Amino acid sequence: MPPFVKVTRNRAIVFPAILIVALVVEFLLLEGTLGVSLPSDRNSAMSTIEVKVKGNGANHFVTQNKRFTVVELLSKHGSEDLILRESFFTDLEFGVEGPPNATVTVDAMNGKNVRWTFREPGQRGEPVTGDVYQVTKLGCCDAPPTYTYFSLRDGTKLRSTHNKLNSDDLAALDAAVIN
Secondary structure, eight states: OOHHHHHHHOHHHHHHHHHHHHHHHHHHHIIIIIOOOOGGGGGOOOOEEEEEEOTTSOEEEEEEEEEEEEEEEEETTEEEEEEEEEEEEEEEOTTOSSOOEEEEEEEEEETTEEEEEEEEEOSEEEEOSSSEEEEEEOOOTTOOOEEEEEETTTOOEEEEESSOOOHHHHHHHHHHHHO
16 A cells, blocks of 8 residues: 555544645635734834726726824723734725725724724724824815714714814813713
8 A cells, every 4th residue: 555545544644734734725825815814013114005907998007005093082080001913905996987986994903802993985084182093085086075073982983074173162072082
């Protein structure tokens, strides 16, 4: 009997080998196609651009920009530092009416653990007060932009409006988040 046949009949060797191959293939699929990152990748931020030619022959500029922002959440019990990992995805085609396909994703981390995540259509995002994050989705033609506000404490959506909130409205929204 050839040596390879003897080895393949031994279940103690075949099962672990199949398991290892399956895990490697799963990792390559998740990381390469869906962009799912390992926890170690959460501490890095890479930006990419890709120019694609789609069905109508037009160029699509696909960008993925990432950054980190550190915020301090104040409460009655003291303060807490929160690291925001912000990702801005845009698929832009010039000469086409309408806003580009764009998404803002924010992961809030304290240390290495992700506390909450939100994803919202839009081109820009930033913390606007101590406890509130604003996502801006640009309008098209005569349509106004949309401003969506999220709590930095738990990532919940607080409000969407076509008018940017003034400092008094932001202060009231910020106070509502703390309470």
